[in-house]
Amino acid sequence: MSEPCTDLFELLQRRYSVRAFTEQVIEPELLEKIFSQAQQAPSNCNTQPWQAYVISGERCRRFAVQLSEAVAAGAPSLPDYEVTLGFFDEYRQRQVDCAFALYNSMGIERSDKLGRGAAMLRNFEFFGAPHVVFVAMPKTFGMVNALDVGIWLQTLNLVMESHGIGSCIQGALAYYPDLVRKELGLPEDDSMQILCGISFGYEDQDAAPNKTRTVRAPLAENISFFN
Ligand SMILES: Cc1cc2nc3c(=O)[nH]c(=O)nc-3n(C[C@H](O)[C@H](O)[C@H](O)COP(=O)(O)O)c2cc1C
Known part of the structure; x- marks a missing residue:
């Protein structure tokens, strides 16, 4: 920890x-404190469009089994929003480097398709976490509001880290929103779109995937200064 x-x-x-x-598992008081602290995130016109569904303990583990089994059995992926990634040039290279860093720490060869598939499936097992939070916003909202949710995600991420809690934001958890709605008891035509999920809890510090480290591009690749 x-x-x-x-x-x-x-x-x-x-x-x-x-x-x-x-x-x-994280004590309920601390769980509430973390989400209360993350509420301080700023948003466009203070609309606070994030809607979060936190699943903990036994129920989280049960759903992890259900979801990963459904994915392994070929459940159709019907995300609520366009997730086509379309990385190119340096973005594609960074994606490849990031995947390489993860597989390398797990001892998975690039040619090992089965190994990579199993590693991908771990997303839907919430990486063994005792908590997962699914993050949504109203279906009618778009890019501007997604910015707000992104800011909230990073706020939450850092608040968790400050309490010694590890997490992984997962776009992959947006791939099967109908299964999430079913688990949460939300109607299929619910007004919220699921944007992503975050698995979180206390880190297993000996586990191979947690040895993964990524690097950031030199400043000039992202930032331009004008005078
Ligand atoms: C919006 C978003 C979606 C992500 N989706 C996934 C995912 O589906 N699975 C995963 O293992 N990591 C996912 N990540 C984690 C990134 O791979 C990770 O943040 C990046 O490689 C930088 O590494 P670091 O977080 O260890 O600094 C996601 C991160 C973000 C911000």
């Missing part, structure tokens, strides 16, 4: 995506 920390720069440096967890 990481030590709690309130220094922003240290948090930014030490945070990484966690993809293996211990079974220890």
Whole structure:
């Protein structure tokens, strides 16, 4: 478990995506505190469009089994929004590097299609986490509001890290929204679109996937300064 920390720069440096967890559940008081603190995220006209569904403990593990079995059995993926990635040039290269870093830490060869498939399936097992949160916003909302949700996601991410809790934001958890709605008891034509999920809990520090580290591009590749 990481030590709690309130220094922003240290948090930014030490945070990484966690993809293996211990079974220890987070105390309900701390869970509520984390989500309360993340509520401070700013948003366009203060509309706060994030809608989050947190599933914990036994129920989380049960759903992880159900979801991953359905995915393995070939359930159709019908996301609520366009998820075509279409990476090109440096974006494609960064995606390849990121996948390589993960597979390398897990000892999976690039040619090992089965191994990569099994690693992908771990997304739907919530990487063994005792908690998962599905994140949604109204179906009629678009890019501007998705920015707000993104800001909230990073706020939540850092708040979790500051309490010594590891997490992994997962776009993959948007791929089967109907199964999520069914689990949550929401109608199929619910007014919310599921954008992503986050598996979270206390990190299993010995697990291979958690040895994965990614790097960031040199500043000039992303940022231009004008005078
Ligand atoms: C919007 C978003 C979606 C992501 N989706 C996934 C995912 O489906 N599965 C996964 O293992 N990691 C996912 N990640 C984690 C990224 O791969 C990770 O943040 C990136 O490689 C940088 O590594 P770091 O978080 O360890 O710094 C996602 C991250 C973000 C921000």
